Amino acid sequence: MHESLRIRGGSSQVFALGEGDRLTLYDLEGGQDALLYAFSPADTLPSSHPAAPPGALADLIAANENAGPTRHRLAGRDLAAARGILVSGREAGAGEALSLSAAADMTLVLVVPSAPSTADAVTPATDFGAEIARSEARPAVGSQPAPPLAEPLLDLRIKAATAERFEVKAGQYIEIMDIDGRQCSDFLAFDTALLAEGIECGLDATATRTIMGRAYPGPGLFSKFYDQRMRATVEVIQDTCGRHDTFGLACTMKYYDDMGYPGHDSCSENFNKVLAPLGIAARPGWPAINFFFNTQVNHDGTIGADEPWSRPGDYVLLRALTDLTCAASSCADDIDPANGWNPTDIQVRVYGAEHEFPKAIATRMTPDSPPVFTKETAFHSRIAPLSRRMVEYRGYWLANSFLADGAVAEYWACREKVAVIDLSALRKFEVLGPDAEALLDHAVTRDITKLAVGQVVYTAICYPHGGMLDDGTVFRLGPQQFRLVCGDPYVGVHLRALAAQKGFKAWVRSSTDQLHNIAVQGPRSRELLGRIVVTPPTQPSVAELGVFRSAIGRLGHAQGPAVVVSRTGYTGELGYEIWCHPRDGVALWDAVFDAGKPLGVVPMGLEALDMLRIEAGLIFAHYEFSDETDPFEAGIGFTVPLVSKKGDFVGREALLRRKAEPQRRLVGLEIEGRESAHHGDPVFAGRARIGVVTSGMRSPILDKTIALARVDIASSAIGTEIEIGKLDGHQKRLKAKVVRFAHYDPDKTRVRM
Numbered sequence: 001m002h003e004s005l006r007i008r009g010g011s012s013q014v015f016a017l018g019e020g021d022r023l024t025l026y027d028l029e030g031g032q033d034a035l036l037y038a039f040s041p042a043d044t045l046p047s048s049h050p051a052a053p054p055g056a057l058a059d060l061i062a063a064n065e066n067a068g069p070t071r072h073r074l075a076g077r078d079l080a081a082a083r084g085i086l087v088s089g090r091e092a093g094a095g096e097a098l099s100l101s102a103a104a105d106m107t108l109v110l111v112v113p114s115a116p117s118t119a120d121a122v123t124p125a126t127d128f129g130a131e132i133a134r135s136e137a138r139p140a141v142g143s144q145p146a147p148p149l150a151e152p153l154l155d156l157r158i159k160a161a162t163a164e165r166f167e168v169k170a171g172q173y174i175e176i177m178d179i180d181g182r183q184c185s186d187f188l189a190f191d192t193a194l195l196a197e198g199i200e201c202g203l204d205a206t207a208t209r210t211i212m213g214r215a216y217p218g219p220g221l222f223s224k225f226y227d228q229r230m231r232a233t234v235e236v237i238q239d240t241c242g243r244h245d246t247f248g249l250a251c252t253m254k255y256y257d258d259m260g261y262p263g264h265d266s267c268s269e270n271f272n273k274v275l276a277p278l279g280i281a282a283r284p285g286w287p288a289i290n291f292f293f294n295t296q297v298n299h300d301g302t303i304g305a306d307e308p309w310s311r312p313g314d315y316v317l318l319r320a321l322t323d324l325t326c327a328a329s330s331c332a333d334d335i336d337p338a339n340g341w342n343p344t345d346i347q348v349r350v351y352g353a354e355h356e357f358p359k360a361i362a363t364r365m366t367p368d369s370p371p372v373f374t375k376e377t378a379f380h381s382r383i384a385p386l387s388r389r390m391v392e393y394r395g396y397w398l399a400n401s402f403l404a405d406g407a408v409a410e411y412w413a414c415r416e417k418v419a420v421i422d423l424s425a426l427r428k429f430e431v432l433g434p435d436a437e438a439l440l441d442h443a444v445t446r447d448i449t450k451l452a453v454g455q456v457v458y459t460a461i462c463y464p465h466g467g468m469l470d471d472g473t474v475f476r477l478g479p480q481q482f483r484l485v486c487g488d489p490y491v492g493v494h495l496r497a498l499a500a501q502k503g504f505k506a507w508v509r510s511s512t513d514q515l516h517n518i519a520v521q522g523p524r525s526r527e528l529l530g531r532i533v534v535t536p537p538t539q540p541s542v543a544e545l546g547v548f549r550s551a552i553g554r555l556g557h558a559q560g561p562a563v564v565v566s567r568t569g570y571t572g573e574l575g576y577e578i579w580c581h582p583r584d585g586v587a588l589w590d591a592v593f594d595a596g597k598p599l600g601v602v603p604m605g606l607e608a609l610d611m612l613r614i615e616a617g618l619i620f621a622h623y624e625f626s627d628e629t630d631p632f633e634a635g636i637g638f639t640v641p642l643v644s645k646k647g648d649f650v651g652r653e654a655l656l657r658r659k660a661e662p663q664r665r666l667v668g669l670e671i672e673g674r675e676s677a678h679h680g681d682p683v684f685a686g687r688a689r690i691g692v693v694t695s696g697m698r699s700p701i702l703d704k705t706i707a708l709a710r711v712d713i714a715s716s717a718i719g720t721e722i723e724i725g726k727l728d729g730h731q732k733r734l735k736a737k738v739v740r741f742a743h744y745d746p747d748k749t750r751v752r753m
Contacts (some may be wrong), residue, residue, distance in 0.1 A: 003132040006370040009125030010065045012112035014073040017102035017472075020135030022359050025087055029126040030094035031507040035060065036111045037084035038078055043102055044373065045085045052084035052676045060111045070109065082109070086321030088128075089234065091620035094496040094507070117514045119580045120552045120562040122430055122483075124511040128563040145179045145347040146313035149357065158185070160343040161332035163270035163277075167192060167245030168320045171423060173237065177315040178292050179347050182308045182340030184331035186250035186267045186288035189225075189233055190280075199499035200280055204228045205287045209246070221316070222246060223287060233324065238317040240362035240371045243309040245290035252285040254684075274327055292317050293331075293338065297651020307337040314371070317357060352461035361392050365489045377424035378516040386603060393606065394487065396425040401605040408700060410608035414571055415701055417523035418699060420592055421609055421699070423570075423577065427489050428511045431482040435504035440474060440482055443498050444653075445631060447645040451476045456548045456566055460631040461491060466654030467627035468634060469494060471619065473568060475550055483511075487621050498650065516582050520592060522613075523753070524599045529576055531595040532556060533565055542576070547752055555591055563588065570609065572616025572744055574753045586745055592716035614695045614708060617668065617742030624666060624694045624708060630658045635741075664691065665716040668741025671705040671734050672722065674698060682725040683709050684733065690715050693724060699743060706743045707736070 007013040007099040009032060015023055027034065035052040038045055058079040061067050087098050087110070114125035115302040146597060148155065153172070157179075158164050163186075168174055176185050190202040207226045208535035221244050250271060256264035293311040293510040295303055298502030333339050351357075374392050374514045379385075384390060389400040399422065401407040413419040431440055441448040446459035453476050473484030484491065495508040520529060529542045534552040542565060545551055550566035561584035569575030580588050586657045610620075617635065619625055625634035632640070632655075640655055671677055677696035682689050699706050707724070715722055718738055740746055 004368065005130040005132075006369075007112055007128040007130060009112050009127050010064055012061055012067065012070045012109060012111045012693065013130065014070055015110070015130070015132065016130070017106050017108065018135065019102055019104050022099060022100045022133040022135075023102070023108070024097055024131045024133075026129035026131075027088040027096045028094065028129050029507070029509050030096065031090050031140040032092070032126045032128065033089055033115075033508060034087040034128055035084050035111045035113070036098075037082040037086045037565070038500045039082050039107055039112070044097065045083075046100060049085040049087065049098070052086055054083060055080045057082045057111070058085070061109075063113065064111065064671050064681040074107075074109065077107075085516065086718045087574050090559075094500065100388055111311045114393040117294070118562045118579055119515060119564050119584070122511045122512045122514050124430065124509050126509055135565050142515055146179055146315075148349055148351075149175060150351050150355045152349040154348070156348040158328060158330045158348060160330050160345055161265045161270075161334075162334050163267060163274050163327055164348065165274040165325070165327045165653050166348065168324050168326060168350050168351065169353065170320055170322050172320050173351040173353075173355065173357060174234070174318040174326065175315050175349040175351065176291055177313065177319070177347040177349070178241070178308070178310040179217040179312065180344040181308065181310055181312040181314070182292075183346060184293045184333070184339055185287070185291045185309060185346045186271070186287060186329045186331060187291060187486040188271060188288055188327040189320075189324045190326075191227060191233070192325045192568075193497075195278060195280075195325055196278070201227050201229060203233055203287070221289070224321075231525075232321050234318045234320055236316065237319050237357050238315070238360050238362075238373070240373075241292055241308075241310045241314040241316070242361060242363065243292070243294050244316070248288075248290050248293070248295065248303075249285040250288040250290070250329065251331060251338075253344045254284060256335070258259075259333060259335060264335070267329040267331055270329055270332070273382035293440060305336070305338055307340050319560035320358065332420045363395050364671035368492065369452065375513075377422050378580070378582035379422045379424070379518060379589045382586060383422060383588045387605065389605065391606065392644055394427075394489075397423060398422055399603070399605040401607045402603050405602050407605060407611070409600055410604040411700060412572055412695070413600065413602040414522045414604060414608065414612055416499070416523065416707065417602075418422050418520060418524040418596055419604035419608070420589075421519050421606075422516075422523070423519050424512075424516035426485050426512070426517065427487060427491060427651065428515050429486075429492050429495065430509045430511045431484055431495065431506060432480060432509065433506035434480060435499070435502075435506040436480050436482050439495065439499050439502070439504045439506040439508075440484070441647050442502060442649050442722065443495055444474065445640045445645075445649060445651070446474070447641055447647070448476075448482075449473060450648065451488040453478060454549055454551065456550055456568055458548070458639060460634075460636060461481065461494070462487065462630070462651030462655065463627060465649055466652065466658050467625065468625045468629060468631060470621065471625070471636065471639075473566075475566065482728050497515045514581060515579050516585055517577050517579040518588065518592070519569055519571075519575060519577045521569050521571045521573050523574055523750075524596075524601075525573075528592065528596045528599055528601065529565065532591045533563060533578070534558060534560070535565075539666050545576075555580075555588060559588055568698070569613040569751070570616075570618055571748050572742060572748075573612070575751070587640070610695075611697055611700070614697050614706070615742065617699070617706075617708065617746070619666075620695065624710070629664075629710070630655060632659055632662060633664045633666060635708075642734045664710050665713050666694070666708060666710050667716050668739045668743055669693075669696075669707040669709050669722070669724075669736045670739045670743075671736040672708060673734065674705060675734060676705055677724045677734060682729045683711055684723045684725055685715050687730075689725075689729070702743060703745075708741065711738075
């Protein structure tokens with residue numbers, strides 16, 4: 001039996017090994033310190049590794065993030081007596097492993113420490129992987145539910161193919177957990193007060209979809225669910241799975257009858273049994289929240305299903321918004337993939353209203369990655385009180401717009417004065433080592449050998465077939481020190497794989513959590529930053545900083561917090577980005593807004609940013625580009641110097657072919673009238689579909705309806721008249737013509753001000 005674990009940088013993990021078990025530890029990104037401690041003199045640790053500091057285990061655990069679980073598992077042990085070894089260090093390569101076998105039952109502790117970090121000296125703590133090969137069969141880890149989130153008021157196990165009823169009070173929390181993975185659970189909730197009056201008022205599919213403005217079905221959950229009175233009943237607080245059915249029927253007897261399994265257990269019949277004592281009339285099919293049920297809508301509108309995405313221990317945490325009588329099931333379906341062909345148990349826990357659980361959605365970068373909850377940026381404490389429209393974006397809570405101004409006013413502030421947006425969700429990677437330049441030059445389309453220290457370059461990152469993995473900017477911080485800023489966290493995995501493939505001595509270390517950033521954009525951005533950022537004599541001042549250049553500075557004075565300032569942006573205006581360590585985020589935000597108040601500074605959200613970047617002709621992942629489009633088709637062919645760049649790079653041969661025989665091109669469109677086109681709208685020449693709208697909007701400053709679209713090369717010439725399809729694409733058309741883009745300031749004069 002094998003177990004896989006991931007130990008986050010800055011944390012620790014306890015391993016309980018039995019005789020003959022084999023433990024293998026991997027430094028996933030390379031260059032990360034890690035120490036392994038044992039408690040018994042008889043415990044065998046590899047003698048070939050340097051000894052860890054004796055008597056240091058207690059201090060190392062205390063310095064780690066979330067040390068409580070480790071301390072709990074080691075209660076009663078003499079931490080001072082533990083002895084250990086250095087598993088990995090700064091010279092370790094990505095994926096470097098240590099493996100050991102337990103000669104007897106033993107307990108080990110792995111500590112992955114973090115080091116002090118600032119904006120000008122980023123030392124990120126990165127993750128370790130662990131594999132345990134058990135020598136004999138043991139009870140599966142998933143056979144017992146994961147530990148509770150707090151002390152539960154109710155801890156109820158729902159056996160496979162059954163249902164249970166329970167009650168919760170307003171403000172209390174309901175956790176529904178898939179114990180073993182790939183198991184669905186249907187959930188019902190009724191207003192308890194109305195039930196006492198003989199009135200059945202439960203969760204309502206149509207009311208919820210109508211109020212939330214979403215179609216059925218949807219992979220994922222609404223933030224709130226409503227009852228037949230159109231009142232919010234439950235609120236989703238946390239979700240570690242991310243894939244659910246938004247209101248189908250719980251499985252029914254009719255389904256099994258029609259499939260040839262008469263008399264088969266069903267969730268609807270199980271609900272009828274547990275609700276009957278309350279006088280609730282039986283139904284042949286109960287509408288429910290179908291947690292962990294994996295549905296999809298096929299191209300013809302039919303609904304299909306496959307195995308759930310949920311892993312052992314995945315859960316959904318709800319908060320009751322009124323007193324509720326609830327019922328939950330472990331789905332009985334074993335005749336199709338809905339429960340992985342094997343129904344298992346569901347755990348339900350209820351927690352008191354006095355607890356506070358942060359709202360979060362879990363994401364996994366790769367299928368084998370651990371779930372990571374939505375994080376708050378360094379600026380969250382300043383931003384959240386100003387916005388009621390916080391959205392999850394690439395694992396972080398960011399503001400979509402702000403209460404005081406709204407998206408259009410935020411847009412105008414950027415065009416006319418100065419606006420500030422939190423962009424900490426951008427992924428940052430420190431690329432270090434003797435072959436750092438060679439690795440990046442091979443991985444990206446731009447010629448990194450020409451990049452000077454302090455210079456920044458915008459580039460594409462491609463797969464071998466020429467499709468784009470991502471776009472991003474590369475900062476050269478020193479001869480062998482680079483920083484890559486992009487959108488997709490998978491870029492780090494991609495770079496490390498290339499380094500191993502080519503034998504480069506280079507480390508790619510994830511630094512997103514150690515480096516947060518805001519963009520200060522608009523005609524008065526230089527004036528604002530000049531008031532708060534000081535740079536040493538060896539660095540350019542804010543006033544001297546050229547386009548696509550960066551500088552190391554201090555906030556306020558020579559002893560202030562360290563910051564990195566780059567003259568970069570995503571708005572088409574004069575603008576800068578400021579990078580700081582998260583502990584300095586509040587100080588940076590306050591300094592910017594104190595200095596910017598006389599200049600008319602406003603906070604800006606993602607909605608306004610999207611308007612600005614469309615006008616400026618700037619591309620966005622999964623809109624203007626994807627792994628099916630190359631940089632030429634995405635409108636950034638200038639990032640691919642196929643002639644002047646002498647070194648080979650990923651995708652070069654494919655891009656040579658694609659450039660020689662282009663099929664599609666990204667173009668700008670002007671649309672007649674005031675009705676906007678949207679992402680995904682089809683583009684037609686007569687009856688033939690020739691492309692798709694990638695982004696569209698009504699431009700406030702141009703007073704025109706504009707769009708970006710990817711069209712067949714034969715219809716890409718400026719002045720070509722086309723039509724955008726609405727409804728079914730044919731019944732309604734918007735007339736448009738191809739124009740030069742960027743629509744706003746096509747010669748980029750404003751960013752060079």
